[in-house]
Amino acid sequence: MGFIVDGCSIALGGILGGIFGKKIDIRNYSALSIAIMLISAVGLLENILSISDGRIVGEHTVIVSIALVLGCFIGDALKLEDRVYSLSRGRNLSENGLIDSILFFDIGGLQISGPILFALKGDSFQLILKGIIDFPFALILGATYGKKVSLSAIAVVLAQLLIAALAYCFGAFLSDSLLCQLCSLGYLILFFSGFNMICPPDKKIKNINIIPGIFLIIIYNVILEVFAL
Numbered sequence: 001m002g003f004i005v006d007g008c009s010i011a012l013g014g015i016l017g018g019i020f021g022k023k024i025d026i027r028n029y030s031a032l033s034i035a036i037m038l039i040s041a042v043g044l045l046e047n048i049l050s051i052s053d054g055r056i057v058g059e060h061t062v063i064v065s066i067a068l069v070l071g072c073f074i075g076d077a078l079k080l081e082d083r084v085y086s087l088s089r090g091r092n093l094s095e096n097g098l099i100d101s102i103l104f105f106d107i108g109g110l111q112i113s114g115p116i117l118f119a120l121k122g123d124s125f126q127l128i129l130k131g132i133i134d135f136p137f138a139l140i141l142g143a144t145y146g147k148k149v150s151l152s153a154i155a156v157v158l159a160q161l162l163i164a165a166l167a168y169c170f171g172a173f174l175s176d177s178l179l180c181q182l183c184s185l186g187y188l189i190l191f192f193s194g195f196n197m198i199c200p201p202d203k204k205i206k207n208i209n210i211i212p213g214i215f216l217i218i219i220y221n222v223i224l225e226v227f228a229l
Helices: 002-019 032-046 061-078 080-088 093-106 109-121 125-144 146-171 176-198 212-228
Strands: 049-050 055-058
Touching: 002 093, 002 109, 002 125, 002 146, 032 055, 032 125, 061 176, 061 212, 080 093, 080 125, 093 125, 093 146, 093 176, 093 212, 109 146, 109 212, 125 146, 125 176, 176 212
Parallel strands: none
Antiparallel strands: 049 055
């Protein structure tokens, strides 16, 4: 269900954006960015905090913080975001639109944690949430680049299915703690995406550089499970 919702949201948004592009105001991101930041903040708190003996306890704060910092360090060292977006340079507007759309929708915390959560728990919430968030961005990208943006939905859904299949095959090594940590980092990346929409260009956070932190969390938890066995 979640895969269909997200794919249809991107496809429909891209088509509508391409058709009604001139009537869509793409300048004011404030309301959308604030909504994204609020949603991500709530999701983050739900996954890193719990109540024990009447007290609020941060269960995964340390590992998520370490993954965030080390992920940023690795991403910055590799110039990950610069390399990713260099893929669209030197091409015509139509090609740029499709590549930029695939990069935008296919790289992010929810794109990774959502399929894993579905594969292990049957929970489509994050994928549906991603679809709701992706729709207005697909409208904006469609208005900017044209209806070809809708084709990015194919790449997004295929990537999600691949991640879900891998998570299902290696589910024995993926614990509930891992899911909470992945969701937490995913919401953090989403928060920074909303922040980047309203901050000055020189203050933007290169949130794609945080992506290695997701793999650090997976590696850490897999090692714990292997030694536990």
